Amino acid sequence: MSDRHFAFWPKGLPRHMSVPETDLFYNVEVSARRYPNKPYLVFYDAKITFAEFKDEAERLAGWLEKQGVKKGDRVLLYMQNSPQFVLAYYAILRANAVVVPVNPMNMTKELRHYVKDSGATVAIAAQDIYPQMKPLLGNGADQGLQQIVVAAYADYLKAATDLKVPDFIKAPRQAIGDAGVTPWNEVLAANLRPGPITVGPDDLCVMPYTSGTTGHPKGCMHSHRTVMHTMMAGYQWFGIQQDAVYLAVLPFFHVTGMQGSMSGPLQAGATVVLLPRWDRDAAAQCIARYGVTSWTSIPTMVIDFLMNPKLGDYDLSTITRMSGGGAAMPEAIAQKLLDMGITYVEGYGLSETIAPSHINPPDRAKKQCLGVPIFDTESMVVDPNTFKELPANEVGEIVTRGPQVFLGYWNNPEATHNAFVDIDGKQWFRTGDLGRVDEDGYFFMVDRLKRMINASGFKVWPAEVEALMYQHPAIQEACVIGVRDPHRGETVKAVVVIKEAQRGKVSEQEIIDWAHANMAAYKSPRIVEFVETLPKSATGKVMWRALQEKEAASAA
Incomplete structure (x- = not known):
């Protein structure tokens, strides 16, 4: 494996990163103790402090335990970016259970597989998309859900705002009389408290689903330890401090938004300004109003943002970092950001690596580049048939190994076996992406080995x-x-x-x-x-x- 990239390693950073051997909810306890009155979440000008967040997450966890949720149980989380998504995510963890985040765009036919495959009997959903989940509530062979907590986003619109609030967000709470359904506000009002935390770093934590050539989505098993790695790596790589302010526009059900815009800031004690859906005017208003310093995005959002004819009306000078991945940033757009004094730092990762395995060094980033392997991560380009490492600039499959690599696919040993390859006695994860490594050790995407x-x-x-x-x-x-x-x-x-x-x-x-x-x-x-x-x-x-x-x- 090449170590050429170490010549471009971020200045002042060690190559090794010690990962705390704690469960993720411990980060909630620490930040609430350190910064009790500081806003963690800002939602259309309404603020939730770290202390308030901890209190509500614990009350929700207490209710989940009262319904029989126990260590290792999977709980579906089905909603847009919102205070309730973040609270539910950490409440599930506080109940010693496993978060199964589901794309809120999924329909009933798709949800049925997640419920059946994960074995979840409890879900937390938003009321605007609850009708998609309702058919899965009951006792039939294909209907494993017994309890659904239904949340109304409007419950957290607690401040006057001039921001444009989408209709589905401001829709008032609806009365749902279906058996097995409990409104979010009633869950909190019960004021139940959970028992002790019994999970450790190697217990399952979150299980994002990814698909593949079989057509059936597969659950990527991640432990508290694997998740903690990329969460810490992100803010240490960029030198994020506790007074950073994040703009969260990427969906939290996806690992990039989950780690980079939700859990990473929580551990750092930073503030997150939430938008449930992309709105370039609201984004610009939030950046100017709250002095946003960090924004993780994708090229399509950035392109739309820069095309806004009213962009010059807003003060964007506080932004010190923009980063993202998923697709290469077009040269012209990257240059336009540079002209504004902003370097867009690209990275690379998958659900199986719970976000980044590679990031560009911020002070020596290359355009349209995946970056270099992060802390304690090894990566190389190999011939996809012989698995022999290839020399610089030859195209082959990117393989990776590191502390953030998933434990395998849930209940799918065959797919797990096929996802890894033994090279010289070490297990490497096969990304299925074709790439090359340049003479400096930076990785570049070329094509896909998998059909995607x-x-x-x-x-x-x-x-x-x-x-x-x-x-x-x-x-x-x-x-x-x-x-x-x-x-x-x-x-x-x-x-x-x-x-x-x-x-x-x-x-x-x-x-x-x-x-x-x-x-x-x-x-x-x-x-x-x-x-x-x-x-x-x-x-x-x-x-x-x-x-x-x-x-x-x-x-x-």
């Missing part, structure tokens, strides 16, 4: 979308590919063969509308093309790559 679409930073796995599309009664066959999109980078296209009896009775737009109603918006095909047949190999497998190459040639 990157739409606005969201990973879309075609096999999962295809599996959902086959549930449409008119679809005989479907192949999902990525197509270029000027705003999203890539978007989703489905090439579909309609059953003979249904031909002429269903349109492409009807398939698009059905897909949008039955799966998360970011993965739902925005383009559908009907064909007579799909290209297949001699063994009968659909030749998706041929369709992908045909699409690329057409776009070119």
